[in-house]
Amino acid sequence: MLQPEQKQAARAIVERLTEPCAHCDARHLSVCQAVEDPYLEQLAALVTTIELAPHDTMVTEGDPAGHYFNITYGTVKIYKLLPDGRQQIIGFSFAGDFVGLSVRENYAYSVEALTPARACRFDRKRLEGLLTKFPKIEHQLRSQTSDELAIAQDQMLLLGRKTAKERVASFLLQLSHRAKRLGQPANPVVLTMGRADIGDYLGLTIETVSRTFTKLRAEKLIALGANNTVHLELNALSELSGAWN
Amino acid sequence: MLQPEQKQAARAIVERLTEPCAHCDARHLSVCQAVEDPYLEQLAALVTTIELAPHDTMVTEGDPAGHYFNITYGTVKIYKLLPDGRQQIIGFSFAGDFVGLSVRENYAYSVEALTPARACRFDRKRLEGLLTKFPKIEHQLRSQTSDELAIAQDQMLLLGRKTAKERVASFLLQLSHRAKRLGQPANPVVLTMGRADIGDYLGLTIETVSRTFTKLRAEKLIALGANNTVHLELNALSELSGAWN
């Protein structure tokens, strides 16, 4: 016989499966905020929830771009490869981030889970069918795309002109700002990705990333804690990152 | 007394001033294609044509983002600066390109003319007021933004992971593809920007750009002609650029 709290949990799971959007933790963060409660079921109708283990691939560069994704849990990396295997990570996405925004026929990048992750998958064709009914969605998509563009442009400055130390400092501040924006503590940040991925994001090698962490620690600008936690000296790092303030 | 062809020319100039959109050479290339002929005057009402000499600034990083621009003639560079003067060029824009696409309150970059240039200036607030009436414009803006994002992501791969030779080859192919897309010959391309700007775009110094041109010429992959014309060995350059083909 089930205990009351077990029944409650079971009901929550069933609701999550049948009405994913109404119970979505990431809803207020994402494009879904453009749809009012009473119409949510129309959105829910074209959504599938997917679960990913680390190293699972969500999207493969060159494949037909059939879906948009909304990360609701975990960390994924978005990356491009050169034919000889060199990798550039375009970005990391966390809960609330929309992935797959493109008007093109095929994905221009691959997406892979770094941690266990969960995502909402939207059928692209059908979502675009809703755009005339909910013009707010189109606006929201443009807004998201525009923000990503601004972030990409900042990253071009980083990759083209910053030193290794400036890159790592900028990266740590990015994580801090993102955490704050999501309502989490800005200061001790958690690195959910390894040194290799940080390197592939910053255009550096794993050794340079490691050495730079060591130097920053020696200068008391960061402190490495347990579980990949990093305490930051925010003001000093900001000086160093090449930010304008 | 004016000759008939002079009258004709004068009339064209007057029409250009009073009905800029209807006579815009770049119209079919830009966001303006979302508006049908009979409604063009509504678009024209919020447009000003501006002329720029080389080194004139169109937009300054940090200023309130009051306008969108549509380049109709010439070349401009879009760039970001670090406090110590290091510069990263985010992109070059030519006739038909839309500049200033952003949802943010302030420009995140500066824009400066490299050649004599002309542009249509749209009042941002008023253009966004038209979005409900012409939802196609919103879609067009998203589409443009999305394309720019894809280009920025390619550039991140270039800046983070490509060698100097691969960067220069990629850059020349970009110019070639852009020319083809605009219906111009794909092969002899014209460099409307100097070596310094190419360097600031590719994350290299002026000397490295120059040396790389010299090497490519020695390998018969390019030939430098008069007036900054460059003849390209498209297939060989494509091999070298790290493109997937």
Added chain:
DNA sequence: TTGCGTCATTGATCCGGATCAAGTGTCAGT
């Protein structure tokens, strides 16, 4: 014509970060 300013090329040297090569935890499975 000369002189000057600007830009591109070329050479010599330097250095930040890459590459190559060991270590050093740390944790899961036995």
Added chain:
DNA sequence: ACTGACACTTGATCCGGATCAATGACGCAA
């Protein structure tokens, strides 16, 4: 407790591109 497997750190050396420094090639104004 032992053993891989894996991720990270640290050290030694190398090299691609940066920096410093002339030199050439135009166009333009006097």
